[in-house]
Amino acid sequence: MPKNSKVTQREHSSEHVTESVADLLALEEPVDYKQSVLNVAGEAGKQKAADEELDAEDRPAWNSKLQYILAQIGFSVGLGNIWRFPYLCQKNGGGAYLVPYLVLLIIIGIPLFFLELAVGQRIRRGSIGVWHYVCPRLGGIGFSSCIVCLFVGLYYNVIIGWSIFYFFKSFQYPLPWSECPVVRNGTVTVVEAECEKSSATTYFWYREALDISNSISESGGLNWKMTLCLLVAWSIVGMAVVKGIQSSGKVMYFSSLFPYVVLACFLVRGLLLRGAIDGILHMFTPKLDKMLDPQVWREAATQVFFALGLGFGGVIAFSSYNKQDNNCHFDAALVSFINFFTSVLATLVVFAVLGFKANIMNEKCVVENAEKILGYLNTDVLSRALIPPHVNFSHLTTKDYAEMYKVIKTVKEDHFSALGLDPCLLEDELDKSVQGTGLAFIAFTEAMTHFPASPFWSVMFFLMLINLGLGSMIGTMAGITTPIIDTFKVPKEMFTVGCCVFAFFVGLLFVQRSGNYFVTMFDDYSATLPLTVIVILENIAVAWIYGTKKFMQELTEMLGFRPYRFYFYMWKFVSPLCMAVLTTASIIQLGVTPPGYSAWIKEEAAERYLYFPNWAMAILITLIVVAVLPIPVVFVLRHFHLLSDGSNTLSVSYKKGRMMKDISNLEENDETRFILSKVPSEAPSPMPTHRSYLGPGSTSPMETSSNPNGRYGSGYLLASTPESEL
DSSP states (O other): OOTTSHHHHHHTOOSOOOOOHHHHHHTSOOOOTTTOOOOSSHHHHHHHHHHHHHHHHHOOOOSOHHHHHHHHHHHHSOHHHHHTHHHHHHHTTGGGGHHHHHHHIIIIIHHHHHHHHHHHHHHOSOHHHHHHHHOGGGTHHHHHHHHHHHHHHHHHHHHHHHHHHHHHHTSSSSOTTSSOOEEEETTEEEEOHHHHHSOHHHHIIIIIISOOOSSTTOOOOBOHHHHHHHHHHHHHHHHHHTTTHHHHHHHHHHHHHHHHHHHHHHHHHHHTSTTHHHHHHHHHOOOGGGGGOHHHHHHHHHHHHHHTTTTSSHHHHHHTTSOTTOOHHHHHHHHHHHHHHHHHHHHHHHHHHHHHHHHHHHHHHHHHHHHHHHHHHHTTSSOGGGSOTTOOGGGOOHHHHHHHHHHHHHHTTTTHHHHOOOOOOHHHHHTOOOOHHHIIIIIHHHHHTTSTTHHHHHHHHHHHHHHHHHHHHHHHHHHHHHHHHHHHOOOHHHHHHHHHHHHHHHGGGGGBTTHHHHHHHIIIIISHHHHHHHHHHHHHIIIIIIIHHHHHHHHHHHHSSOOOHHHHHIIIIIHHHHHHHHHHHHHHHHHHSOOEEEEEETTTTEEEEEEOOHHHHHHHHHHHHHHHTHHHHHHHHHHTTSSOOSOSOOEEEEETTEEEEEOOSOOTTOOOOOOOOOOOOSSOOSSOOOOOOOOTTOOOGGGOOOOTTOTTSOSOOOOSOGGGOO
8 A cells, every 4th residue: 555545644643533434445546456355354354255256156057047947846846746736636625625725825835935036046045044144043944944855855765766666667568566466375376365355556565565564663674676776766866966956957857847748648648538537527526615624724735835845945045046137036926836737737637547447446346246236136135126127237337236226225225234235336436535655656556557558658657756756856955955065165076975875874764664654754744844834934034034125125126126015915924824823733733633654454454544652753753853953053052142143254355346245253342334435346246245133123233324225224335236235
């Protein structure tokens, strides 16, 4: 600095300093700021600022908007759209269920999805960095999201492993689950008893695929077939995500689009099947009385919540690789409605196929009961006068059987139950609700055995399940790797491979013979309650701590237009209230209904509902506690200043034509302020630097400016780039 400069003279003067930093800088000679660094607070602050700048410049970005949209669709559209939504639609009033679902999608789903997209795009960090930035005391939200992603990823990839097993088994004709196996007992060949008591597809699922034990307490050792499939599943996921979005983005072109091709093919084929229309009409016949049932609204809210992947961190991670001016409002609406459309499309496909299956099973029922009636006629238990004259047993229709059944029931009213005749009603078959693995691996596989060219359709179906699962797993892995890599600067490839290896070995818990029961435990309890807590705290952090008005102003500057006022009221009042009600209902449901699972009893060849033993209950409670524990821990540590929130040093760096700010080690009574004039910006930084957090009810000295143009209400008035504001 020149000896005759104003600042140098001030060092030797006893006058009281009244000029601001801006005044001092204005009197200095021009500085080549591209090659120099102005550092207030030492080398450590300068180094951190430079590191953040370099990190922001090196952050990967999506190759195209299409790639990003497909990634979000692949993450949000998963197995739940195929085997959960149709079941809920059937169970909760058919077409009437769509009304509460759409209402809750609009008042909960889209606003909260938009919120996660916006904070990820604005702050350009994973979930840990985002919530540390918004409210350091609630920084534990990001860690909880990572833990929930880990829990979900552990068992979700097991389902992909099951699909891989069925995929390879589909390359044979006839399909191996189309008939019961036979066993030789000396010179006599008999059908396997367990299969004869149940069905061929049920037997194949429980015995050939899972080789399941009778309860969760009976481990039974590893199922080596499923262990190998799990290894293949984690290898595929690892290769897809090892390079970050450079590798996963390319995978999404196939994994996100292929399921729609398969669903379209299945819909066309399904509509051509006999009885398909019966299934679709049954599906969408509205039961309006169900709309007044609070349980229907609770299940609709839960489905909306999980269908969009809220709280996992995957939405934030994918959005953080966007440009600052991307229209994330449009993205939120587009992805939400594509998700809803996919659910409805999958429902059409499922019930077209199940309608066909119901007709097949109903005809089988008619044939079996007609044989019983013929036996009773031949033994004079029933009189032939009871049989209508137009009935032909060699070509018996369901209508003829219904008429005959009604006559026999009326005449033999006192002894009818002893005859053991079934009514064989199509509605009864259609009312048999199936979901989850029961739909994919039992009901759907049984229906496909009656398709012409059944191996082809089976290969397509399970390849679709693999791709749906892969898309969701890529987003789940991003919810783990992106925030950890952003926060702790670990090597991307090494950390990703390490995660996959660790998850595989922990996942061996799910491929032992009792593994399916652990999948049920994790699926029902490890994520439901923790995720509702995470999302409600996300909403509160933005709307009530950070400030809805402030957030709306930032969105206006980021997007170039002001979002609808609708979002203000949803974020501020409606969504938090709805989420609080959902959280309370989930806790009540957990307390009222003792946790349990459906066990397959080999000797009975039937399912039986069992309660979890004490040790399993301890695991279940531990899963929930571990998932939410980082939130109160981080809050307490930062409240009592046991953990730094990075808000204590103030350093300013000139680099590439813009100012970067870093706050660390700043004393609470330090009133240093910077009022800087505009500096031209050559390229926008993708990462807004840290905002000082001084606790609830306090005001940062940097937020006292009344300048309305400051995105964060700071006293800086720089070029209108996102990185130039506090």
